[in-house]
Amino acid sequence: MLDLLLNxxxxxxxxxxxxxxxxxxxxxKGALTSPSGKNIQPxxxxxxxxxxxxxKLAASRGGPSKPLANAPLAIVVVANPELTNVWVEDxxxxxxxxxxxxxxxxxxxxxxxxxxxxxxxxENMVVSDYVRDILGIPENYFVESMIAIGYPDEEKKPHxxxxxxxxxxxxxx
Numbered sequence: 001m002l003d004l005l006l007n008x009x010x011x012x013x014x015x016x017x018x019x020x021x022x023x024x025x026x027x028x029k030g031a032l033t034s035p036s037g038k039n040i041q042p043x044x045x046x047x048x049x050x051x052x053x054x055x056k057l058a059a060s061r062g063g064p065s066k067p068l069a070n071a072p073l074a075i076v077v078v079a080n081p082e083l084t085n086v087w088v089e090d091x092x093x094x095x096x097x098x099x100x101x102x103x104x105x106x107x108x109x110x111x112x113x114x115x116x117x118x119x120x121x122x123e124n125m126v127v128s129d130y131v132r133d134i135l136g137i138p139e140n141y142f143v144e145s146m147i148a149i150g151y152p153d154e155e156k157k158p159h160x161x162x163x164x165x166x167x168x169x170x171x172x173x
Contacts, residue, residue, distance in 0.1 A: 004103055005100075005159075006158040006159045006161070007103060007158045007159075008100060009156040009159070010110045010111070011067070011108025011109060011110055011148075011150075012110050012148075013067070013152070014067070014071045014108065014150030014151060014153050015152070015153045016070075016072070017072065017150065017151045018072050019049075019072055019073045023105045023107065024073065026105060027075070027102055027105065028045065028047075030097055030098075030100075030101035031045065031075075031094050033097070034097045036084075036086075036090040036093070036094075037089065037090060038084070040083050040084045041090070042079040042080050042087045043078065043079045043090060043094050044078050044080075045076070045078075046076040046078065048074040048075075048076060049072060049073050049074075053134060054069060054071060055068075055069050056134050057074060057076075057131060057134065057146055060112075060119055060120070060146075061114075061117055061120055061127055065146065067110045067148040070150075071148035071149060071150045072151075073148075073150060074146050074148050075098055076143060076145075076146045076147075077091050077098070077143070077146075077147070078091075078142065078143050079091045079141060079142055079144060081142055087142075087144075088115065091144035091145065092144065095144060095145045095147060098149075099111060099147060102149050107150060108150060109147050109148060109149045111145050111146075111147055112145060112146040112147070112148065114131060114143040114144060114145055115128060115143065115145070128143040131143045131146065
């Protein structure tokens with residue numbers, strides 16, 4: 001597990017190679033095991049592999065969302081906040097599990113934060129509304145993240161274990 005965590009890096013350039021269905025299925029199976037408060041599972045996942053839709057999603061935030069344009073696949077993580085007040089935490093956990101599953105299968109990924117972000121084209125429009133319109137997401141759902149997934153077309157060094165022991169406290173802060 002530590003090797004997986006050290007090797008997982010944000011990948012923003014992807015090969016022009018489709019992600020196989022069996023790998024996507026494995027990612028989704030892993031994702032659906034994600035813990036959530038009271039096991040409410042307030043999330044839904046929208047799988048996007050249509051190039052035109054990926055390009056529209058890539059335009060949502062400009063630079064930060066650009067990896068979606070060359071990714072063969074994205075998973076958009078949405079949630080219904082009416083179900084639980086910990087939906088942000090729950091969707092963050094499933095987003096992380098998606099990225100770790102992708103890494104375990106030799107794929108790269110990049111989390112594009114959507115919640116409380118504004119579109120590049122209109123500073124008054126939140127990304128969640130923009131994405132909701134493109135994907136037909138119900139009004140009462142919010143978009144937490146968009147995760148670009150594919151075969152990496154860039155190499156990054158693993159994280160080094162450089163423990164910041166000042167961040168660790170025992171028994172008291």
